[in-house]
Amino acid sequence: MSARQEFEKSGRFIEYKLKILTSDTDYTDFDCGITEYNNYLSNDALRSQNDHIALTWLLTERSTDKIVAYMSLIMDSIKLSFTEKELHNLNYPFKTIPSMKIAKLAVDSSFSKKFKGIGTFMIDSAERLTWSCNTHYCAARFLTVDADIEHDEGVMAFYKKNGFIPNAELYNKNRKTVSMRKDIYL
Ligand SMILES: CC(C)(COP(=O)(O)OP(=O)(O)OC[C@H]1O[C@@H](n2cnc3c(N)ncnc32)[C@H](O)[C@@H]1OP(=O)(O)O)[C@@H](O)C(=O)NCCC(=O)NCCS
DSSP states (O other), X not given: OEEEEEOSGXXXXXXXXXXXXXXXXXXXXXXXXXXXXXXXXXXXXXXXXXXXXXXXXXXXXXXXXXXXXXXXXXXXXXXXXXXXXXXXXXXXSOSEEEEEEEEEEEEOHHHHHHOSOHHHHHHHHHHHHHHHHHHHTOOOOEEEEEEETTTOTTHHHHHHHTTOEEEEEEEOTTSSEEEEEEETTO
């Protein structure tokens, strides 16, 4: 997938490619400011992909092939409370509802300093991929994420601005992440 995307700050644009990680990807320059996320891309993403644990998408700058952002997608299923099922008009007897999860998402700091809206663009891309999955392969009603409040307390605000809401079962046991979901058909 290749196109020209205009990001807000100062009307500048990136000509980008959205593509799946391959063994010849050069990720040495990628730096989102959080070591764990940098290390995941350089050490774990390809192995996870080869083991069919996570599929990683890269947003790259066309002219330089630099990685602007990455996200890893996996299948998921979430439990909804009775009230949540009412809210989403999903009155089924199943305990869980199929979903697609953004298991990792990070934007390179040098690009986020220059351009606004890259993280949002990645969420929109995940949503488009989930729609496509729904129409061609298998169902996924929600896009989900475990917002990593350990590394960034403010990150829930980013997901809320992108239409995610916290699950009723709010915090994971270790309280380092908050499970959030977005109904992509509401
Ligand atoms: C979190 C991250 C993906 C956001 O990407 P981004 O390109 O900066 O986000 P956007 O420019 O699309 O921001 C959209 C909105 O969310 C807000 N926002 C973005 N990151 C935020 C944060 N960390 N805390 C609070 N608000 C944030 C922006 O201010 C913007 O608000 P506005 O529309 O009112 O101006 C990026 O900062 C990042 O890679 N962080 C390091 C890794 C990480 O924490 N990943 C998430 C793990 S769950």
